[in-house]
Amino acid sequence: MKKVAGMTTDALVELFAEIGIAESEAMDFSETARFNRLFDKEMAVVNELRSRPGDQRRSLFGLYGHSNMQVRLNAAQSTYALNPVAARAVLEEIAASRRMPQAANARLSLDRIAEGTSALLDDPWIPATRKERLELHRARMVEAAQSDPTQMSR
Numbered sequence: 001m002k003k004v005a006g007m008t009t010d011a012l013v014e015l016f017a018e019i020g021i022a023e024s025e026a027m028d029f030s031e032t033a034r035f036n037r038l039f040d041k042e043m044a045v046v047n048e049l050r051s052r053p054g055d056q057r058r059s060l061f062g063l064y065g066h067s068n069m070q071v072r073l074n075a076a077q078s079t080y081a082l083n084p085v086a087a088r089a090v091l092e093e094i095a096a097s098r099r100m101p102q103a104a105n106a107r108l109s110l111d112r113i114a115e116g117t118s119a120l121l122d123d124p125w126i127p128a129t130r131k132e133r134l135e136l137h138r139a140r141m142v143e144a145a146q147s148d149p150t151q152m153s154r
Contacts (some may be wrong), residue, residue, distance in 0.1 A: 004048040013059045019073030069102045081123030
């Protein structure tokens with residue numbers, strides 16, 4: 001994959017859409033390993049856009065109307081903190097479509113938002129690699145165990 005830091009914002013948006021289309025294809029053929037690699041690339045693009053002045057994830061708003069449902073889902077989830085009303089409308093449209101697995105993913109996001117437990121509400125930095133995500137997960141587990149020892153038994 002190209003180094004995202006040297007790409008223009010427009011090129012990153014185009015790459016984000018290409019990744020979403022490829023993720024959709026990977027899910028259609030149950031290619032989990034491929035999807036996971038694509039997700040890592042997607043997070044690298046999102047984090048690069050976020051790091052740019054003015055949080056350039058705003059450039060993804062234009063993908064809310066993309067023809068590919070996975071691209072729309074990714075855009076809505078990646079920008080929820082910046083544009084919750086429009087992103088929620090996209091998630092609701094996808095959930096109502098009943099096209100799986102995107103509809104289930106959108107419904108889960110909406111349910112977690114309603115419960116107040118969605119990471120989309122916190123707009124956290126999303127580690128770009130599986131190793132970084134695993135390290136973050138372990139740190140959160142340790143933190144949870146220290147605040148509530150019953151967490152360790154789960």
